[in-house]
Amino acid sequence: MTYIAKPKLHHPTLPKNKLGFTRRDYEGKVSTLCAGCGHDSISAALVQAFWELDVQPHRVAKLSGIGCSSKTPDYFLGQSHGFNTVHGRMPSVLTGANLANRDLIYLGVSGDGDSASIGLGQFAHVMRRGVNMTYILENNGVYGLTKGQFSATADKGSKAKKGAINTDAPVDTVSLALLMGATFVARSFSGDKRQLVPLVKAAIAHEGAAFIDVISPCVAFNNHPGSTKSYDYIREHNEVVNRLDFWPNREAITVDYAEGGIIEVLQHDGSIIKLRKLHPDYDPSDKINAQSMISSAAHKGEVLTGLLYVAPDAQDLHGHLNTYEAPFNKLGEKDLCPGSAMLDKINAALR
Amino acid sequence: MTKRIEATNDFVIKFANVNGSGSASANELFAKSFLRMGIPVSPRNIFPSNIQGLPTWYEVRVTEPGYLGRRGGVDLMVAMNPQTWNQDVKEIDPGGYLFYDNTKPLPKSKFRDDIHVVGMPLTEICNATYTDARERQLFKNIVYVGALAGMLGIEPEVIAELIGEQYKGKEKLLKPNLNALQMGVNYSNQYLKDAIGLRVKRANNVGDKIFIDGNAAAALGCVYGGATVCAWYPITPSSSLAEAFTNYCSRLRVDKETGKRKYAIIQAEDELASIGIVTGAGWNGARAFTATSGPGISLMSEFIGLAYFAEIPVTIIDVQRGGPSTGMPTRTQQSDIIACAYASHGDTKHILLFPEDPHECFDMAAQALDLADRLQTPVFLMTDLDIGMNQRLCDPFKWDDSRAYDRGKVMTAEELEAGKEFGRYLDVDGDGIPYRTLPGTHPSKGAYFTRGTSKNPYAVYSEAGADYQYNMQRLLKKHEFAKTLLPKPVLTPSPEPARFGCIYYGSTSPSMHESLVSLREKGIFVNALRVRGFPFADEIFDFVQSHSKVFVIEQNRDAQLKTLLVNDAGINPASLISVLHYDGTPITARFITKEISEIVSALNVRPIKRDKAA
Numbered sequence: 020m021t022y023i024a025k026p027k028l029h030h031p032t033l034p035k036n037k038l039g040f041t042r043r044d045y046e047g048k049v050s051t052l053c054a055g056c057g058h059d060s061i062s063a064a065l066v067q068a069f070w071e072l073d074v075q076p077h078r079v080a081k082l083s084g085i086g087c088s089s090k091t092p093d094y095f096l097g098q099s100h101g102f103n104t105v106h107g108r109m110p111s112v113l114t115g116a117n118l119a120n121r122d123l124i125y126l127g128v129s130g131d132g133d134s135a136s137i138g139l140g141q142f143a144h145v146m147r148r149g150v151n152m153t154y155i156l157e158n159n160g161v162y163g164l165t166k167g168q169f170s171a172t173a174d175k176g177s178k179a180k181k182g183a184i185n186t187d188a189p190v191d192t193v194s195l196a197l198l199m200g201a202t203f204v205a206r207s208f209s210g211d212k213r214q215l216v217p218l219v220k221a222a223i224a225h226e227g228a229a230f231i232d233v234i235s236p237c238v239a240f241n242n243h244p245g246s247t248k249s250y251d252y253i254r255e256h257n258e259v260v261n262r263l264d265f266w267p268n269r270e271a272i273t274v275d276y277a278e279g280g281i282i283e284v285l286q287h288d289g290s291i292i293k294l295r296k297l298h299p300d301y302d303p304s305d306k307i308n309a310q311s312m313i314s315s316a317a318h319k320g321e322v323l324t325g326l327l328y329v330a331p332d333a334q335d336l337h338g339h340l341n342t343y344e345a346p347f348n349k350l351g352e353k354d355l356c357p358g359s360a361m362l363d364k365i366n367a368a369l370r
Numbered sequence: 371m372t373k374r375i376e377a378t379n380d381f382v383i384k385f386a387n388v389n390g391s392g393s394a395s396a397n398e399l400f401a402k403s404f405l406r407m408g409i410p411v412s413p414r415n416i417f418p419s420n421i422q423g424l425p426t427w428y429e430v431r432v433t434e435p436g437y438l439g440r441r442g443g444v445d446l447m448v449a450m451n452p453q454t455w456n457q458d459v460k461e462i463d464p465g466g467y468l469f470y471d472n473t474k475p476l477p478k479s480k481f482r483d484d485i486h487v488v489g490m491p492l493t494e495i496c497n498a499t500y501t502d503a504r505e506r507q508l509f510k511n512i513v514y515v516g517a518l519a520g521m522l523g524i525e526p527e528v529i530a531e532l533i534g535e536q537y538k539g540k541e542k543l544l545k546p547n548l549n550a551l552q553m554g555v556n557y558s559n560q561y562l563k564d565a566i567g568l569r570v571k572r573a574n575n576v577g578d579k580i581f582i583d584g585n586a587a588a589a590l591g592c593v594y595g596g597a598t599v600c601a602w603y604p605i606t607p608s609s610s611l612a613e614a615f616t617n618y619c620s621r622l623r624v625d626k627e628t629g630k631r632k633y634a635i636i637q638a639e640d641e642l643a644s645i646g647i648v649t650g651a652g653w654n655g656a657r658a659f660t661a662t663s664g665p666g667i668s669l670m671s672e673f674i675g676l677a678y679f680a681e682i683p684v685t686i687i688d689v690q691r692g693g694p695s696t697g698m699p700t701r702t703q704q705s706d707i708i709a710c711a712y713a714s715h716g717d718t719k720h721i722l723l724f725p726e727d728p729h730e731c732f733d734m735a736a737q738a739l740d741l742a743d744r745l746q747t748p749v750f751l752m753t754d755l756d757i758g759m760n761q762r763l764c765d766p767f768k769w770d771d772s773r774a775y776d777r778g779k780v781m782t783a784e785e786l787e788a789g790k791e792f793g794r795y796l797d798v799d800g801d802g803i804p805y806r807t808l809p810g811t812h813p814s815k816g817a818y819f820t821r822g823t824s825k826n827p828y829a830v831y832s833e834a835g836a837d838y839q840y841n842m843q844r845l846l847k848k849h850e851f852a853k854t855l856l857p858k859p860v861l862t863p864s865p866e867p868a869r870f871g872c873i874y875y876g877s878t879s880p881s882m883h884e885s886l887v888s889l890r891e892k893g894i895f896v897n898a899l900r901v902r903g904f905p906f907a908d909e910i911f912d913f914v915q916s917h918s919k920v921f922v923i924e925q926n927r928d929a930q931l932k933t934l935l936v937n938d939a940g941i942n943p944a945s946l947i948s949v950l951h952y953d954g955t956p957i958t959a960r961f962i963t964k965e966i967s968e969i970v971s972a973l974n975v976r977p978i979k980r981d982k983a984a
Contacts, residue, residue, distance in 0.1 A: 077817060080654070092551055093819050093831070100809035102653060103821040104646070111601075111638065111646025112653070116809070118599050119635045119656030123810045141646070144639045223520040234740075336634075343630040347598035348655030350810060354774055355631055356595040357622040359769045365590065366766040369580035370405070 037073040040299040045070045047097040051090065057209030057235030057250075058088055058157050062095045064212050065126070065155070068219035079124045080116055084109040084138060085355050087164055088130030088157035088167045088235075097127075099222040107280060110154075110328025113338070117150050117187070120346035121253040121337050124223060132162050135171040135190040142192070146199035147230050151335035152233040153222040154230045156192055159208070159237040160248035167240035178245030193327055194313055196230040202333035203229035209236070213262075218326060227333030234322060248319075258316055260301045261352030265290065285331055303329050318322065372484055376567035379434035380787060381407050381445040383518075383568075386458045386853030388451050388503040396511035397428040398761070399532050400518065400728035401627040404432050405581055405763070406528045408573040412438040412880070413957065414760050419606065419699045434573050438727075438763060439881030440756075442958040455480065467566045469518070471510075479501060486959055488565045490517055490557060499553070501969060516554020521562050522570045526555050541831035580728075580766045584757035585661075587728035589614035590767065591735025592659055595623055596775050597685070599658035601636040601647035603666065606699040606827035607755040608689035611661040612637070641666040645673040645684070645915045652683040653820065655742040655780065657739045664706045674748050675714025676822045678845070681795070681804065683742035683749075683778070686710075686733065690754040692954045701954030702755035704876055707930035710750045711904055711938070717842060719849050719938070721749040722904035723857065726879035727757060730902075734857070743778040745852055746803060754925070756877040756956040779805045786815040794818045794829035795841055802848030849905055856903030859910055862886065871971070872949075873910070873978045875901040875931060877956065878923050884959035885966070892963070894970050896921070900929065906939045913960040914941050919973070920965055927952045 033041040045066040050059050076098040083089035085106035092101045104112040113127045127145075134142045134156050145154070160173040167180050171190045178184055196204045203225040207215040213234065222229035236242050236252050242249045247256075277301065285291055302308060309328040316323035343350075375381070385395035388766050397413070404411040412431040418424040436861050446467040449458045462468055470476075472489030481487055489665065492513055496506040519529055530548055537544040558565075577755040592600070612635065619633040633847040638644040644660045651658035662670070667688055679683045690706045692698030710722055716966050721735045721741060733750055742749040781792055786807070804827075807816035819830035826837040862883065874882045879900060886898055899913045914920050914935075922932040929948040935941045949965045951957040 071757060077813045078810050098814055098817050100807075101815050101819040102650075103819065103823070104649075105676055108642060108646045108673065111643040112650035114636065114643075115599060115601065115647035115650025115652070115656075116654040117650075118636075118647070119651040119654035119658070120808075120810065123654075140639055141643055144643060148636070205389075211510070219783060337560065340631070340634050341623055341631050342634055343628070345631045347632070347634070349649075350596075350632060352596065352773070355598065355623070356594055356769070359593070359771050361622065362594070362767050362769045366578075366580050369582045369766075370576075370578070 035290070036070050036353040038068065038075060040076070042066055042070045044098070045096055047075055047092070049095045050094040052087060053193065054227045056062070056087070057082050057159065057233075057237070058091050059094070060212065060235050061155065061157055061215070061235055063093050064219055065319075066095050066214040067212070067216045068223065068310065069286055071216070072223060074124060074223070078124055081126045081128065081185050081311070082109050082116065084126040084130070084133035085135045086130040087237075088128055088161070089133055090124040091105055091157070092126070094129050096234070107133050108141055110138065110150070111135070113152055114145060114148065114150050116341070117152065117336065119348045120152070121342070122346050125150070126152040129154065129156050130169040130170075131158045131160055131172040131192070134190055139190065141172070141197045143195060144200040144207040146230065146335050147204065149200065149334065149339060151226055152228060152288075153219065153225075154228065156230070156232045156259050158192065158232050158248070159241050161237050161241040162244070163237050163240055167365040174247040178239050178243070178304050180243055189259040191313070191317060192232045193221050193230070194310065196232075197310055197313075197328055200228070201230045202227035202330040205230070206232045206234070206324045207324070208234045208257055208322075208324055210250060210254070211257075214259065214324060217263045217265045220328075221263065221290070224265070225333065226288055227330070227335045253322060259324050260298045260312070260327065261303070263295065263326050275316050293356045297325075303327060304331065317336055321367045372486065374486065374567045375445050375463065375465040375467070377445065378569040378571050379432060379573060381432050381568045381572045382441050382443060382590045383446045383448065383460070384429040384433070384444045384458075384461070385430075385431045385450045386454050387418055387426050387428065389418060389424045389426040391511070392463050392508045393426070393428070393450065393452075393511050395536070396515050397430070397508050398517045398660040399529060399536070401430050401761070402532055402581065403519065403524050404570065405576050406532065407525065407570060408576050409434055409570065410436040410438065410575050410579075410763050412440075412762065414440060414756070416955075429659050433768075434575055436575055436763070437699050437880060437884040437959065439884055440956040440958045442960045446566060448518070450514070457910065459485070467568070469514070477970055486523075486566065488562060490514070490562065495553065495557070509586045510544065512547055512550035515556040516551040517562065518554075519551075520555040520558030521566050522568055526551065527930040547925050552872050565961070568580070571694040576763065576960070577625055578766055581761050582728045583759055583761050583762050583835055584725070584728040584731040584753050585608070585689065585759060586614040587767070588661070588731040588735040588751060588753060588758075590618055591732040592739065592767055593618045594732070595657065595736030595739035597657045597659050597739055598632060599634050599636075599648065599651040599656050600660070601638050601644040601658070602661050603638050603641045603644050605641075605663045605666050607759045608661040608666070608687065610759065611689060641669040642673065644687070645670040648684050649673055649682055652677070652742065653680075657683075657685075657740065657743070657888070659687060659735075661687040661689065663689050663691050663694055663699075665710065667709050671714045674720070675716060675718050675954035677716065677719045677748050678720065679822055679841075680820050681746040681748055681806070685738045685742045685749050687751040687753065689758040692751065698954045699712065702757070702877065702923050702956055703952060704754055704878075705926035705930065705952070707752065707926070708933060709927075711753060711934055713748075720906070721747060721852050721856070723747060723749065723751050724875040724902050725751065725753055726876060727764045728762050729767065731757065732767045734907070737857070740776040741852070741855060742911045744776050744803070744808060745848060745853065746778060747848070751810060752876060754877050781805045781807050781811075781816060786812045787862065792816050793827045795825060795844070796827040797844050797847070800850045802844045802846070803851070830864075833954045845912045850889075853905050853907055856905070856907065859902055859913070860900040861913070864897050865890070868897045869918045870894070870921065871913055871919075872896050872898050872921040872923060872966070873901055873913070873931070874898065874923040874933075878925060881957050881959045881962060882923060885962035888959060888963040889966060892967055894967060896966070904934060906935065910935070911939065911941065913946055918945075919947055920945055921947050921949050922948045922971070923957070923962060925957050926949050
């Protein structure tokens with residue numbers, strides 16, 4: 020249960036990051052999800068990514084909606100503030116939180132029901148606005164907490180555990196995020212930590228709306244033959260476009276593979292994403308090509324994973340709005356109140 | 371001979387125009403000219419939910435004694451809209467005046483015998499002077515303002531001065547406007563001398579009062595009160611509030627050195643997103659508000675419940691309009707009282723503030739931001755279309771420079787470091803309000819997980835009944851404590867001992883005060899109490915107790931404030947009598963006086979004056 024605290028005792032040989040924290044310092048409470056749930060693997064990837072990035076855990080704000088996926092922020096980054104908001108409305112709450120204090124790292128965690136069904140509108144608009152965040156969608160195509168109903172990302176023709184066939188067309192969240200103006204769009208698989216961890220790190224460093232759709236099989240309700248979000252289906256149909264390595268702020272790097280297959284993407288904050296291209300014709304800064312690759316993969320029943328699109332010169336909502344550098348929640352009367360002398364002038368103009 | 375209404379500084383002029391014809395600014399100019407002559411005036415827009423082509427009216431009450439409520443009745447109709455001609459002519463009080471464009475002759479059947487008709491060939495004059503169609507239309511408005519000024523005796527220099535202020539920096543437009551004005555004045559001096567019995571005489575009853583609409587005033591209150599985040603979705607009659615906030619911020623909140631903005635305004639995709647943004651900003655320690663109207667409140671309700679239970683400061687300005695459903699978007703009502711008091715599912719109760727005019731919109735908007743932070747809960751500023759979208763004469767705004775924002779109980783990194791106990795939902799000092807921490811405060815202390823579901827006092831997930839009840843009881847205690855912070859009711863005592871009391875709130879105020887005078891003249895004495903906040907102050911109970919009957923004056927069908935008084939405050943319904951006005955027009959003193967007089971006589975109470983006469 021969530022109120023069970025994990026033992027604080029760490030093994031002395033656990034490696035520490037630059038801040039002196041071990042991976043355990045980035046964990047949260049014990050997960051209450053089903054054993055084998057893909058979401059727990061994603062939580063583990065997030066722990067790994069934040070640890071590797073040397074992020075101070077308390078400088079992260081984790082926000083989620085409602086559902087199995089939205090429960091997970093309680094299971095990592097125990098020293099961060101978290102907010103389990105309203106079903107489908109995490110994006111607006113995250114937007115407001117981000118406006119209040121631009122200095123924190125914002126992590127949005129959502130599910131397919133939360134983002135593609137009830138929350139499709141807010142999902143689209145938060146991408147349009149370019150809110151600086153890492154938005155993780157833990158996508159299993161099914162409602163877990165209410166026991167197995169289809170969500171809007173379930174593929175047409177896929178079969179529910181109890182036998183029902185989905186006849187509705189699926190919402191493809193990466194295509195939608197691209198269309199809506201997200202400046203970092205990726206897809207991964209909860210079972211592929213080697214791909215997911217660097218993606219999360221790059222997304223955190225990205226100064227804009229970063230979206231990662233993570234296919235995350237539901238062992239209880241969507242892991243049977245006939246499901247297109249099962250472990251077996253994804254392993255068989257995963258089409259990886261690139262492998263990526265991520266270096267924050269231009270650190271010295273050693274490249275251990277052939278130059279010809281590598282693309283460097285320099286992000287706004289100085290960090291570098293290195294992509295090992297598995298698809299010879301894949302260029303993640305080409306938005307139109309990304310859209311067409313995603314569509315043609317879907318047409319073949321394949322799930323395209325990797326960094327699908329990144330705009331290196333992205334600007335976030337604060338940039339669009341030209342807001343003040345200091346966080347709003349630190350501003351007081353002196354900064355905000357125009358005072359009585361100005362009010363007298365305003366009064367005079369109203370006579 | 372037909373009776374002639376003769377009045378000085380006390381009459382109602384109504385303009386019937388076509389929406390989008392440019393009449394609004396001319397009419398406003400006309401209204402302001404009285405103020406410059408020291409005579410209070412109260413204008414009201416009566417407009418359709420449309421941009422161009424539909425009828426629109428502008429009613430100007432000129433009132434030397436300063437009665438700013440709607441009077442009812444029309445002394446002079448300026449009929450500029452053929453579409454509504456019959457209705458407009460019908461509305462004039464007997465002995466009143468009809469001013470119209472007589473370029474085209476109209477059959478006798480189009481007029482009335484008991485009114486006085488004043489014709490002026492406006493179209494002919496404008497067609498002769500201007501060639502451009504748009505100019506003909508726009509200047510026609512200024513020409514009739516000139517003619518009215520001449521007939522009424524408004525000093526033309528006063529209007530010229532106002533035009534000068536309006537077109538400051540746009541001298542190209544100034545001269546033709548002044549010419550049009552003069553044309554109207556000249557015509558009336560030549561042909562319309564003594565055509566009407568309404569007169570204007572310089573007075574000194576305006577003082578240092580200001581003239582502003584409640585939406586702009588509330589927006590300015592949010593600037594002064596320290597709001598940095600505004601999220602909104604366009605909805606009449608609240609949109610102009612967010613727009614005014616935008617304008618004020620661009621003047622008052624841009625850092626001089628960097629040009630950066632100390633504010634963020636998001637026009638959200640819907641009201642769910644706007645309240646979500648406000649909730650997120652409040653959670654993270656910025657002062658945030660949204661402005662909306664009834665349908666928006668309905669959409670926001672789930673979030674309002676979350677903010678109530680998770681205890682997040684949220685300020686909501688509800689500029690009420692006619693309901694239910696999408697209702698009457700351009701008409702006024704006080705019909706969201708219950709919707710806001712109990713907004714959301716489960717057991718929820720919220721803080722409401724009821725401003726009477728733009729002055730209080732300013733004060734209470736700033737206060738709402740303080741209250742939301744102090745009480746960590748949604749706070750509603752309950753204004754309405756009548757206050758929000760009409761310019762109203764009111765006391766000037768005041769701000770005490772020594773005033774500090776009340777940020778409430780926010781535990782700092784230093785306090786956490788020093789070992790101060792932190793329980794997010796723990797009542798440490800008996801007022802029901804817990805401490806909160808802002809995200810990012812301390813590396814290892816004070817972080818918590820915010821949720822709408824149940825938790826124990828330390829914000830740990832819990833489905834235990836005792837934990838849930840602890841929180842619900844504490845929230846009730848907090849609601850009770852809020853009474854000590856809300857503005858107190860305002861008593862207007864009767865000059866003579868009174869058996870009756872009356873309770874009123876919000877935009878009813880000016881009509882109520884005028885009605886108290888009329889009632890006194892009829893020998894009916896009433897003590898009046900203006901409610902300014904919910905939960906109700908104890909003074910309200912004492913007030914009801916000390917009168918045999920108390921009228922509750924409201925602008926809704928279902929007696930919503932009375933319902934709150936009975937249901938929430940436990941007041942005996944037998945002691946309350948509702949006086950309800952809900953046709954979408956602002957309540958008038960005439961209506962209140964008539965209703966109360968009838969009820970009083972039905973109760974078989976002989977007015978004191980009649981006793982004296984006998």
